[in-house]
Amino acid sequence: MASATQIDHLELLLGQDSSSSFPEMASSAREQALAAGLPAVKEEEYKFTAIQRKIEKSISDFGRAKVLELTPEQVAAALPEGFDGDYIVFNNGIPELNLSSFGQEGYTATLLSGSRPEKLGKVAKNEKDVFTAINTASFIDGLHIEVAKNQQIEKPIHFLFFNQSNSGQVINSRILIEVEANAEISFLENTVSVNDESYFLNQVTEVIAAPNSKSSYSRLQNESNQAITVNNFETDIHRDAVFTSNVISLGGDMVRNNLTLNLLDSGCEGNMYGLYLLNGKTHVDNHTNVDHTKPHAESNELYKGILADSSRGVFNGKIFVRQDAQKTNAFQQNNNILLSEDATINTKPQLEIWADDVKCSHGCTTGQLDEEALFYLQARGLGKDQAKGLMLYAFAGEVLEHIPDEAFRNHADALVKERLGTKI
Template identity: 70%
Template structure:
């Protein structure tokens, strides 16, 4: 078993690695990186507002791989939203569980990474990109490889359900590699579920290659327990004339860090990133996004919105890079936030770096309170104050939800968002 201990005097101690013989090259690379760099401290720019190492020291006495837990169909059913008709992939503490999954493989290949170790593994989400990619390299025992065939159009969505239930000190490390061949189309949905209220650390890594003229939509819903710590690395390579759209909705957890990177590698690419975070209590959500324009005639759109109450904290750091060869780039980025409490905090930092001279790029951010005039207008027409507040907040949040491509999943998310805005704010 792999054991990594966290210590206040240093970022990371690596005790030993035995028994893991698969993925040895990737694992060795992760260990080497962690021995040299350790986990990030607050002095590091990328984590200056998120004290992840300190949080892990407080909550996790040591790192060890979480054991599988028995799952039944009765536990699964409540989390399959009404109207869902597609393939179901269940992860049990980070490991694929075929006993409660339903995978048709129509139009795509589905294998565990131990059955087929593709050359792409670790090539998209590079070890040196983030310490938590390296940590996943060390700990993951197996993962899933999905390859959608050339010109295949998968009509029904593929749903990933991540069920987490671990003892204090255990780490959950899902690994997912998806390859979309030229001309293919597919929609992915993801939902993470905490089965109890105990603390755990989840550290998933997802790598996606989008082939030429392929179109992919991926929606993630995060609503874990109030003690969970989660660092998500999600990296996408997008090729010629392809489109990738990401929607991320974050509602609960102790500390959530989302690293999302889109690499536009050829002409005619389009990358879309939409996010919504509705936070209360002491929830801390940190969204770090990156769009890298490397070739001409590409576009990216990014819109993240936050509603924060109580003592919650939100961080948005969005980066757009336009390389020298990326002429005729069209890039848009916006982050908007509403604070409902004097104790709620937002740190927002949109960034734009341009080396080309024939581009259309814009970025910006806003942070404020609810519009008092709009609130008064609704109350003057007989709507109670709390209902009026809920309507305004839902109108603000609803713009992001409209980008969810699967109607049944959109309805599921709408219901939970309305419930949160109506009852908790």
């Protein structure tokens, strides 16, 4: 039960605007959020991420951020060099289709208010995380992507999120993606902070991957150093479908990523790759869940972190193997390099297995650069900084190579090299 002070803060966070496109759903979610309250560090899921204190301290003027004045030139400048595909603009969380570009057939992109989808809120449930409830109660409109049956969308769909605090600091975005049977598609996401002011970005994305579909979603988080972000990303993966997530976290004040893959049938596959390069006082918390419910399914997870200065990383990965999920093959690994005595990582890979015929593994490593390898490279004529950058880039590259789109991968690669100070 939320305290009176928490309810006051939540009331401000939720706002009083009743312009939701789904008023009944919003009203119910508002009640759930007020009953739950913001998560405190005494709660196990937020033990190392004091987001309640961060929000109350950082967000001085609660209220919904207004839409920005964006130009086509700003949008074009935010696209990766050489990008070839469709793109959809989000203006402080609201899809702005008139600034977007659609050149491919086989899928539709509409506002949630226009499509009135039945499956909205069926994957990402309000009771699972209070920030999902806050989003459901507060988002004005969102995006609904439907990929038609048997369609192979050759070029990626790029979501561009332009965020800025203006006359309000709370930004809610909502996306529902339905990939029909035998369809293929890839999605990209990039966040652009228009200025360095503080704001709270609350994102909810739901993906339904129908039988024998193949889809991927690659995210690049490189926001203002005063931005607070919570991202609830949930997927339902059906028979023989393959879904792959890539998350690259480079910036923000406090970032919380909740990623869930529900493997709902035999033959399906879920992949999760993540990289976080942190400096300053940036705090990034990756919470992942993989739920194996049926036999003969596979999951792969690899998250890597490089932490400098006084930054802090959190990795909490859970794999559930239900009793019926025999012949499951599940892999999970989290590796970290600390470049400073003040950098911190809290890592907790977990397995909960109720089946007896499975192949599962999990582990984590935390350390510093190998001094012998560093000496070897310097002995071959490289300067210390260059040798260090080369080693760190090799460490990070194992994650970057899983991004399917070349232009987006090259863009992320350049940002990583810049952060690592390498000229490779």
